Amino acid sequence: MAKTIAEKILSAHAGKDLRQGDYALCKVDFCLGQDGTSGLIIDALKEIGAKKLAASSRFCMVIDHSAPSPNIGVSAIHKKMRTFARDFDLTLYDIGCGVCHQVVLESGRVLPGDLVVGADSHTCTYGALGALSTGFGSADLALTLASGRNWFKVPQTIKIVVDGKLPKGVYAKDLILHIIGDLTADGCTYNSVEFTGSAIRALSIDGRFTISNMAVEMGAKCGIMEPDKKTLAWLKKYTNKRIRPVFADKGAVYSDIRHYDASRLSPKIARPHTVDNVVDMGKLKNKPIDEAFIGTCTNGRLEDLKIAASILKGKKVDPKVRLIVAPASKPIFLEAMRSGIVEALVNAGANVVTPGCGPCVGTHNGVPADGEVVISTANRNFKGRMGNPNAFIYLASPATVAVSALRGRFTDPRRYVR
Amino acid sequence: MKLKGRAHRFGDAVNTDYIISGRYKFKIQDPKLLARHVMEDLRPDFYKSIKKGDFLVAGKNFGCGSSREQAPLAIKYAGISAVIAKSFARIFFRNAINLGLLPIECDTSKIKEGDVLDIDVDKGLVINKTRKKEIDIRPLPDFMSRIIKDGGVLKHFIKHSGFKINA
Incomplete structure (x- = not known):
C-alpha cells in the first residue's frame, strides 16, 4: 500500500x-x-x-x-x-x-x-x-x-x-x-x-x-x-x-x-500575541518600532543576514531603534565577516551578539521595556516571550525587519529591495 | 482513578511561555520554586489561589509552543492534579503523561471558574457538581494510561525495563 x-x-x-x-x-x-x-x-x-x-x-x-x-x-x-x-x-x-x-x-x-x-x-x-x-x-x-x-x-x-x-x-x-x-x-x-x-x-x-x-x-x-x-x-x-x-x-x-x-503573496507580519495572528504588512504601515531583531533558528542564516546587509549597507538605522543581530552559528558569523556583511550591519548601527538564540527566548541580549514594540525574525511572539510581558512582538522576514529598522516604523520592504 | 477539585479557568492557546516563562525556566532548577511562577504572565500570583488537587481548565491547543518539560512540572508542583482542555499541543500532551500529570481531553465550554468537579477516569467522565452536568472524556490509549498508572515515564521505564507499548 x-x-x-x-x-x-x-x-x-x-x-x-x-x-x-x-x-x-x-x-x-x-x-x-x-x-x-x-x-x-x-x-x-x-x-x-x-x-x-x-x-x-x-x-x-x-x-x-x-x-x-x-x-x-x-x-x-x-x-x-x-x-x-x-x-x-x-x-x-x-x-x-x-x-x-x-x-x-x-x-x-x-x-x-x-x-x-x-x-x-x-x-x-x-x-x-x-x-x-x-x-x-x-x-x-x-x-x-x-x-x-x-x-x-x-x-x-x-x-x-x-x-x-x-x-x-x-x-x-x-x-x-x-x-x-x-x-x-x-x-x-x-x-x-x-x-x-x-x-x-x-x-x-x-x-x-x-x-x-x-x-x-x-x-x-x-x-x-x-x-x-x-x-x-x-x-x-x-x-x-x-x-x-x-x-x-x-x-x-x-x-x-x-x-x-506563491505569486499572489505580499509581505506578511504576525501581530502580538499569537503566531497565527497574521496580516499583510501594509495594514501596519508607519507604526513606530523600538527594537528590531534579526536572528534565530528561523532566520539567522547567511541568506537572511545578506538580505539585511544589502538593505542597510551605507545607511543608518533610525536613531530611535535598537537593531540586534545574532548569527545562527559560528561558521555563518565568520562567513558574514569575510564577506563584509557584518561590517555593513555594524556600520548601519546593528549590535551583533554571540551566535545563539539571542533575545528570542527572553533571557538576555535585548529585553524590551514596558509598552515597547519589537519587530523580529523569530518564530514566536507570545506575550513575555522576549522577557517582558508588557512588550509587543511582531514577526516578519529579515527584509521587512531591516527596512523597518531603517525607517523606525513598520515598512513594506518591496520598494527597498533590489 | 477518581479526582476531586475546583476549576481554574483559562482560555484557548495557553502556550508554554505563559505556563512558565523563559525568564524563570532557564535559571530555576527547583520545581517547587518554579511552581510559584506558574501562569504568572496571565494571572499574577496564580499559584497562591491553588488548593492541592485543583484542576486547570482551558480551551483548545493547551500547551502549544516550546518543548519545555518545566511547563507540566510547574503545574504539577503547584498542586494541580489534572489539566482539562478541549485539545492539547502534542509535546505538552506527551510531557504531561511522562510526568504523571493527567491530560484530560473533553468539551470544556460548560466549565466555569470555581466550578467543583469530580473526575472518574475509569468511567471516562468529568462530573460538574456545580452545574450538575456530565461531560464525556476522550479516552487515553491503554499505553498512555499505563504510563500514568506507573507514576510517569521514568518509573514506567524502570518497572518494565523499557517501554511497554502492548499489554
Missing part, C-alpha cells in the same frame, strides 16, 4: 510495516538537548540510574539559549551540562557555537530519511532535508539517549502544495506566516506536514529551513520536504555519507491537501 514520508521513515525505524494511527518503538538516528532542557535530561538519567547511554555517539548538547550565561542560575545549569558531557564523553557545543538546530545541521549528522528527536520544539527544522525530526520533552529525550529508542505514534499527514513564483521582496518567511495564518496555530496538531510544489523547490535550502522550522507553530509534529538536487549539493558540504532519500508514494493517504499560490 502507498505510504506517506512519515509512514515510510517510521516503518523503516521500527523494522515493521506501520500505518497512520499505529504506535511503535523506533530506533532514533540522532538526538539533542539545549541549555533550557538538558538540566532535566541529566536529572532524568540520574533517576533511572543510567550507567551507559546507548545513543551517546548519536547525541549532542548545545549551549545556545542563554550564551554566554547572564546570571548565576544559568551558570549552574551550564556547569552541570559541561560536567555531564565530560563524565559520559558526549559532544557538547559550548557558548558561541550557535543555535542548536543550525549547529546540528552543519555537523552533517542529519540525513534524508533519518529519525531525529530533540529536546527543543524547533527540531522540526531538519524536515527541510527530508528527515522526520520532532520535539520531545526532557524525560523522553533522556530515555532516547539511554536506550537508543523511543515510542512514536505514526501521524496522519497534511500535504501543503505551494506553486507559483514568490514576488520580489516576498520570502520564505512571508509564505510560512501566510500558511500559519490560514491553517491557524493548531491546524496541523498531531499531523506530519509534507511541503511540496514548485515554489518550495525554488527556495534555497536556507529558505526551506525557515519553512520547516515553523511547522510546529501550526501544531505539526514535523514538516518534511522531499530531497532534490539542491538538498544533495547542500549535504555534500557537510558529509560524505551515502544519501538515501525517502519520497512519498503516489496514492499515499493524506488527511488534507492544501494549495497555495
